[in-house]
Amino acid sequence: MTQPVSSDCRPTPTIEDYLAVMYVMDRDGEEIVAARLAESLEVSAPTVTVTLKRMERDGWIAGEGRRGVRLTEAGLEAARSVIRRHMLTEWMLARMLHVPLSRIHDEAHAIEHSISDEIEARMRSNLDDPHTCPHGNPLPGYEAAAADWLPLTEALNGERGILRRIHETAEANPELMHFLEANQIFPGVQVQVVENLAVNQTVTLAIGERQVTLGFSIARYLFMEKN
Ligand SMILES: [Zn+2]
Numbered sequence: 001m002t003q004p005v006s007s008d009c010r011p012t013p014t015i016e017d018y019l020a021v022m023y024v025m026d027r028d029g030e031e032i033v034a035a036r037l038a039e040s041l042e043v044s045a046p047t048v049t050v051t052l053k054r055m056e057r058d059g060w061i062a063g064e065g066r067r068g069v070r071l072t073e074a075g076l077e078a079a080r081s082v083i084r085r086h087m088l089t090e091w092m093l094a095r096m097l098h099v100p101l102s103r104i105h106d107e108a109h110a111i112e113h114s115i116s117d118e119i120e121a122r123m124r125s126n127l128d129d130p131h132t133c134p135h136g137n138p139l140p141g142y143e144a145a146a147a148d149w150l151p152l153t154e155a156l157n158g159e160r161g162i163l164r165r166i167h168e169t170a171e172a173n174p175e176l177m178h179f180l181e182a183n184q185i186f187p188g189v190q191v192q193v194v195e196n197l198a199v200n201q202t203v204t205l206a207i208g209e210r211q212v213t214l215g216f217s218i219a220r221y222l223f224m225e226k227n
């Protein structure tokens with residue numbers, strides 16, 4: 001693992017937000033393009049353009065190539081740092097303060113930028129060095145932990161498993177998180193795929209005695225470990 005970015009030379013909170021979103025897109029093999037950033041960060045396209053210019057000037061990203069924007073080594077390091085602080089804060093809120101799973105992302109988002117390296121190190125050891133966040137997304141450097149988990153859109157009829165992960169895109173959507181929470185769909189729960197109906201773009205899950213039907217637009221962000 002690379003050394004954490006010192007608290008003194010971190011980018012601003014806005015730039016940290018951009019870097020974190022870019023890191024996840026790049027990790028998932030998606031192109032980092034302005035339109036997707038505007039959507040994820042809920043800002044206008046012109047704002048993204050201006051911010052990207054600033055980020056390039058400051059050495060966090062390198063210019064648009066064929067695959068869109070790319071993070072520099074400094075940008076990658078800064079992204080890993082803020083994502084780690086975000087995920088550790090989520091654990092702290094969940095475990096110590098018992099904040100519901102649907103709310104920890106937004107709460108952590110407001111806190112993560114102000115955590116120093118020293119506090120991050122203390123959180124990490126006190127939380128027993130977690131490899132994923134409470135939603136099951138891997139901490140930077142631990143991507144292998146999630147590699148074998150299957151998106152529900154790819155699960156076959158009758159397959160059973162443990163739900164392991166709610167993707168970053170879904171955890172940042174409060175409405176969706178409330179829906180999942182109300183239906184007791186969270187990491188650790190045992191599920192069975194009753195029917196994956198590609199023609200209808202739906203997956204019906206059995207969770208205990210209950211059945212829940214999800215559209216592919218949600219199911220693609222939920223991952224299970226087969227058993
Ligand atoms: Zn989060």
Ligand SMILES: [Zn+2]
Nearest residue numbers: 090133134135
């Ligand atoms: Zn999370």
